[in-house]
Amino acid sequence: MVLDPKALDWAGRQGLDSAALKRAKVPIYGKWYFPDLPANEPLVNLSTGQIETFGPGYRAGAVLYVKEADLKQAGLGPYKAAAPAAPAAATPAAPAVPAEPVAAAVAAAPAAPVRPSAPAPAPAPVAHAPTTHHEVASSQEVRQETAHALGHATPLRGHAVEHAHPGSKEYLIIAAILAFITAVEVAVYYVPELRPFIFPILIVLSVIKFVMVVGYFMHLKFDHISFTWYFGGGLALALAMSMSVVVLQIATHGLPSGY
């Protein structure tokens, strides 16, 4: 998975992509990178530029994060000009000064969701953009972002991160694989030597196609796990129902002639 700057609005504006981050050895936290989010560490959301802090036990999904300190140290994004002058920018005593401050757009920052176990008072809506790092840090202290707006007791996988999907290039690759599998299926049908194995081969190939379409085109792989359970439940019932009908028919009437 390569970051598509177009899909990551803030990162795209900052000229950040996976190649630049990897070159700078900046760890990326996300489903396909390091899934476990570091606890109590200011993280930059690459989609929004927002700094978020998570408690222990949270896992990233499709939204990608990097440590704010790592960005500063590497001099990437808003800290582009600050890195050479301030290699120890992570320390509060040596605040980094980016050449191009990111435009803050906090017209009415909503009250941050909090975990039920830590009922911190919600801050008043911020009506202005934080202009200093100190202000950002202060606002972070009261912004204990969680992955769920409603404050479930346990972190939910990928809840913070629906809707970040593969790019057009990945879709084309998946479609090419699907077309190839379809061609193989038809070829298997015409090869007499494969007739004894045609049943398992075709079933496996169609299952692969099914899973690829559901996982990538329908984004079930990237969406909240609940959707997988809901759809998988219906699918399991459908399979059980159709198989039981077939088995009952065979049990009562035997196999049809020719089998």
Added chain:
Amino acid sequence: MVSIAHEVQSAHAPAHGAHGSHEPSVLDGPLSAPVGHHLPTTTGLDSRKLLMWLFLASDCMFFGSLIGTFMTYKGRSLIPPSPHEIFDIPYTSVSAFVLLMSSLTMVLALAAIQRNDPIRLRVWLITTALLGTVFIGGQYYEFHVFYQEGLNLQHSLFGSAFFTLTGFHGAHVTIGIFWLLYMTALSWTGRLNAEQPLFIEIAGLYWHFVDIVWIVIFTVVYLLP
């Protein structure tokens, strides 16, 4: 001076409800409510998307029953023609390929609206509808040929099971085509913009579902001996 963007439409922020604004509901009309990523619903998920997934789960059972019926009667029809006598596998393979590619164009339409690219959105939506129409046209031609061969809904176990299964699938595809054309019209009139990708995503879920159903039908009905 350092500042990091705190954007209003954060994926983590409760976009509705927290400030007294109303929660989007079906009663608001299909396009009136902005689409937030994390709505204050009991599940924390968008109810419209959840509803579509639940519908698809129930549709799985619907098609599961039809496919199960077809498999139950497979090879038990005593009246010719039998499936291997009349199926034109190369022809149906092309149809399957067309429907598969329509899934690609559908997901490209979603990617286009997420990039706020209405021109490509419409191009891909129309392409998807066109590919769906080609599939339906192919199915109509296939049905016509089978009818000429003497196979119809009342002809045999095979005819009943085959036309019921593929006919319902064709009906689903037809509904999907109209849905896509409706989405195209909304985009054309400016009522569908980059803030509402959910509407395309939900239509896409339905379209991909008819594709995966055809993946199963193509294997079970046409290819398996």
